Amino acid sequence: MALRMWASSTANALKLSSSASKSHLLPAFSISRCFSSGLFYLKSIGWCFGFEVLEGLKYANSHEWVKHEGSVATIGISDHAQDHLGEVVFVELPEEKSSVTKEKNFGAVESVKATSEIISPISGEVIEVNTKLADSPGLINSSPYEDGWMMKVKPSNPAELESLMGPKEYTKFCEEEDAAH
Amino acid sequence: MRGGSLWQLGQSITRRLAQSDKKPLSPRRYFASGADLKKTALYDFHVAHGGKMVPFAGWSMPIQYKDSIIDSTVNCRVNGSLFDVAHMCGLSLKGKDCVPFLETLVVADVAGLAPGTGSLTVFTNEKGGAIDDSVITKVTDEHIYLVVNAGCRDKDLAHIEEHMKAFKSKGGDVSWHIHDERSLLALQGPLAAPVLQHLTKEDLSKLYFGQFQILDINGSTCFLTRTGYTGEDGFEISVPSEHAVDLAKAILEKSEGKVRLTGLGARDSLRLEAGLCLYGNDMEQHITPVEAGLTWAIGKRRRAEGGFLGADVILKQLQDGPTIRRVGFFSSGPPARSHSEVHDESGNKIGEITSGGFSPNLKKNIAMGYVKSGQHKNGTKVKILVRGKPYEGNITKMPFVATKYYKPT
Numbered sequence: 287m288a289l290r291m292w293a294s295s296t297a298n299a300l301k302l303s304s305s306a307s308k309s310h311l312l313p314a315f316s317i318s319r320c321f322s323s324g325l326f327y328l329k330s331i332g333w334c335f336g337f338e339v340l341e342g343l344k345y346a347n348s349h350e351w352v353k354h355e356g357s358v359a360t361i362g363i364s365d366h367a368q369d370h371l372g373e374v375v376f377v378e379l380p381e382e383k384s385s386v387t388k389e390k391n392f393g394a395v396e397s398v399k400a401t402s403e404i405i406s407p408i409s410g411e412v413i414e415v416n417t418k419l420a421d422s423p424g425l426i427n428s429s430p431y432e433d434g435w436m437m438k439v440k441p442s443n444p445a446e447l448e449s450l451m452g453p454k455e456y457t458k459f460c461e462e463e464d465a466a467h
Numbered sequence: 468m469r470g471g472s473l474w475q476l477g478q479s480i481t482r483r484l485a486q487s488d489k490k491p492l493s494p495r496r497y498f499a500s501g502a503d504l505k506k507t508a509l510y511d512f513h514v515a516h517g518g519k520m521v522p523f524a525g526w527s528m529p530i531q532y533k534d535s536i537i538d539s540t541v542n543c544r545v546n547g548s549l550f551d552v553a554h555m556c557g558l559s560l561k562g563k564d565c566v567p568f569l570e571t572l573v574v575a576d577v578a579g580l581a582p583g584t585g586s587l588t589v590f591t592n593e594k595g596g597a598i599d600d601s602v603i604t605k606v607t608d609e610h611i612y613l614v615v616n617a618g619c620r621d622k623d624l625a626h627i628e629e630h631m632k633a634f635k636s637k638g639g640d641v642s643w644h645i646h647d648e649r650s651l652l653a654l655q656g657p658l659a660a661p662v663l664q665h666l667t668k669e670d671l672s673k674l675y676f677g678q679f680q681i682l683d684i685n686g687s688t689c690f691l692t693r694t695g696y697t698g699e700d701g702f703e704i705s706v707p708s709e710h711a712v713d714l715a716k717a718i719l720e721k722s723e724g725k726v727r728l729t730g731l732g733a734r735d736s737l738r739l740e741a742g743l744c745l746y747g748n749d750m751e752q753h754i755t756p757v758e759a760g761l762t763w764a765i766g767k768r769r770r771a772e773g774g775f776l777g778a779d780v781i782l783k784q785l786q787d788g789p790t791i792r793r794v795g796f797f798s799s800g801p802p803a804r805s806h807s808e809v810h811d812e813s814g815n816k817i818g819e820i821t822s823g824g825f826s827p828n829l830k831k832n833i834a835m836g837y838v839k840s841g842q843h844k845n846g847t848k849v850k851i852l853v854r855g856k857p858y859e860g861n862i863t864k865m866p867f868v869a870t871k872y873y874k875p876t
Binding site: 396 | 736
């Protein structure tokens, strides 16, 4: 967490939005990306206004991410989203075995001051939800792409993933959205 | 996340904090864009300290700084907080008849206040409902100092001016001065008094909760009231605007960084923990001070004599009891928010939440709202509907966090 914040403030200070000049940061950061659960090693591609956008994920314009591995898609919200939301105090998730539909609400994330619906980027059956979020909703802030994952879905229509944004597209989307305000 | 734009999410935070008064009387106050927002004397200071600025009641105000709202809220009660509340409106009423004049508009026993003391009061309308809440102080028999909410400024000033004209036309001696040349800062928490004592020669240990003094602080003449909106010991300091930044800097330096600049996000969490109303949420035009649980603010003599707008309605409620009452709630599940319905255990609607959120100091959900009289006792089990689903809750007394007002033993 400390490493990310340092890198984030550096990026902000330098106003960098691509990874090229920050390659010296990547190796140190990449090490922290390895985790013991055996999921794919993810490489940080760069910074979206100081927020992390990971390679290997797809993104919705409602700021959820999807990691598709075989027949399982893991879903959460992006670093950009958790930063805007503020500290999460409560997460409402669907039941296992329920179904979710692309672009429909599947739950809610509550911060100190506001509530936000979370939209499913794909359709399918919920096979697992992250029960750790009941006691530790703050994992969404501290680890939005890893420990803060929200649900695992068996996609009913994998083609839906094609219409989601890749990391570079999402980075640009965030920049445009922030610049518009 | 719904809304697509996270900027709009940030705005939803301010909508929850915004005052109800959205119809400004003066055309200058209508803001079409962010560029028209007013700035306090500390605006640049906030930005330099990492303040996240948001629109609030026509002003650009810091909702938080680099630390999180939760950390900020906890820090206030452990160390202390410095708030810029210069958006609020301070004014003085002067003249031989300023006391009887104000008594026509508020429920307080202004005549009974000792010089140099003040109180929370309510400006009422003809139906006994609240126009605004305000901290008023009798400086002397011919000078009253009061502070009203930023979101109600235009409404309150128009109301006071209209009644002042009528009062003067009957020969009353009253005039006013609106203190736009001053900025209000709030210093709250256990370190408030020790830190402020470094900046003034006056003995602050003799200034108790609700008391007022005009004195030199950090080299300028300030109006000091021992009051606040957090439940902690603390002060509201009205300083000439050209000295506001210096005073803020001095306070932060003297505390060696323990007192932190704190924004409106934490301010709202703190006042909710203290069980204090937010006008526009927990108190509105149609809610009387009796219903809001502020009967204590209606002076004893005023309860007998009336003489304020809506006195007939209020006096009747004091006699018969109000039909609804403001209460506190604990609840499980997601935090209860404004407009969430409150049901009894059988599913009948008995009330509504007017403010709610997660308490950083208690680490649980707290809320306040109104329920039907008879259903308002502490411990009453309720169900609160959040996004259509019922969650268990119970009614509790307020404040949620014990207050620490500095009172004589």
